[in-house]
Amino acid sequence: MDVYFSVVIPLYNKEAYVAKTLNSVLNQTYRNFEVIIVNDCSTDNSLDVVKAARDHRIKIIEHSENKGLSASRNTGINAATHLYIAFLDADDYWDSTYLETIRNLVKEYPEESVFATHYRENYNDKFFVPKSKLPSNTKVKSVVINDFFKINLGRLILTQSCIVVHKSVFKKTGYYNEDVTFAEDIDFYIRCFSDYNLAFHTQHLCTILCHDPNSITRNSNSKKIYPKLEEYLSGSDRQKKFINFYFYCFCQKLKGERKFEEMKILRKKIDLKFLNFTQRILLLSPLFVYRPVVVFKKILKSFGIELNSY
CATH class of the missing domain: 3.90.550.10 (Spore Coat Polysaccharide Biosynthesis Protein SpsA; Chain A)
Incomplete structure (x- = not known):
């Protein structure tokens, strides 16, 4: 068949x-x-x-x-x-x-x-x-x-x-x-x-x-509604690590958009043991520190070099 x-x-x-x-x-x-x-x-x-x-x-x-x-x-x-x-x-x-x-x-x-x-x-x-x-x-x-x-x-x-x-x-x-x-x-x-x-x-x-x-969202909605990934935290440790990584990514996204209150609420859901040292530092860094890192990564990307925190 x-x-x-x-x-x-x-x-x-x-x-x-x-x-x-x-x-x-x-x-x-x-x-x-x-x-x-x-x-x-x-x-x-x-x-x-x-x-x-x-x-x-x-x-x-x-x-x-x-x-x-x-x-x-x-x-x-x-x-x-x-x-x-x-x-x-x-x-x-x-x-x-x-x-x-x-x-x-x-x-x-x-x-x-x-x-x-x-x-x-x-x-x-x-x-x-x-x-x-x-x-x-x-x-x-x-x-x-x-x-x-x-x-x-x-x-x-x-x-x-x-x-x-x-x-x-x-x-x-x-x-x-x-x-x-x-x-x-x-x-x-x-x-x-x-x-x-x-x-x-x-x-x-x-x-x-x-x-x-x-x-940016692949649709016409300007307001981002994030998935409630905490609903899936009952899985394996690898699944929990995966979820916490995306909590971290969402926090950094919110930080870049200056949505600091939303970021603080989400940050409380993160179990830091699932993040590496670099991610912990970047998570806690203020916007004036984090933003140059993002700009630097984009510059490297334009030359075909990918820099990441994982």
């Missing part, structure tokens, strides 16, 4: 990017798929760009009101006619062999339910491949990761644009949390990988656009 994919693309004001995104799907070497575009009340010409493609594999669903990224993904999941759901944000794109590679992963690891490949990032047309904690054995191209939280502490080896999930997973773990507008992917990963392994291919077959002004 062959593998069929439903490709879910949430769409909100991506007129400048969605044609490239859609073409990267339609030009896949593996052809057994449908494309579900969920238009979340775009106010630009994004929908016209999609309609111009005129491909019978494209199904368009329009929300009557703006609901956000998580709701758009959930709409796509419920509309999918195939068992394997592939997600792609409307400003990212796949290499032509992406679905073929995922299909081969499904065949190689038929007992698994979640699949992904590595990715590259596009910063102003400069491309970077994030470092991962996977063993650097170039002969091994695919692997099953049974400790997601260990491998993904710090830099994630996947994004929402290079993950494929069997439809049955959502019945067990739940759908995307529609009350969350920031880091909704982290909320889903914790629930998903508490129960499932990840079948992973080490090639970077997806490109993620960074620094797009419309991509």
Whole structure:
């Protein structure tokens, strides 16, 4: 029995990017798929760009009101006619062999339910491949990761644009949390990988656009609603460490936005034993110390050098 994919693309004001995104799907070497575009009340010409493609594999669903990224993904999941759901944000794109590679992963690891490949990032047309904690054995191209939280502490080896999930997973773990507008992917990963392994291919077959002004939350909501990760602290120590790391990241984000009261409330939830020395120092540092660190990291990034606290 062959593998069929439903490709879910949430769409909100991506007129400048969605044609490239859609073409990267339609030009896949593996052809057994449908494309579900969920238009979340775009106010630009994004929908016209999609309609111009005129491909019978494209199904368009329009929300009557703006609901956000998580709701758009959930709409796509419920509309999918195939068992394997592939997600792609409307400003990212796949290499032509992406679905073929995922299909081969499904065949190689038929007992698994979640699949992904590595990715590259596009910063102003400069491309970077994030470092991962996977063993650097170039002969091994695919692997099953049974400790997601260990491998993904710090830099994630996947994004929402290079993950494929069997439809049955959502019945067990739940759908995307529609009350969350920031880091909704982290909320889903914790629930998903508490129960499932990840079948992973080490090639970077997806490109993620960074620094797009419309991509800060990937939807139209200006107010960030963070996931309540403390609800998942009953898991393993590695899961707790993963969660505390994101508490730390959220605190630093709030600090940079001068939301000091919110930051202080969140900081009280952090168990410092799960942070390293550098993270503890940065967590407690005032904004006038922290901000130059962020600027310095961005400068290094422009030269292809990645500096981090993990």
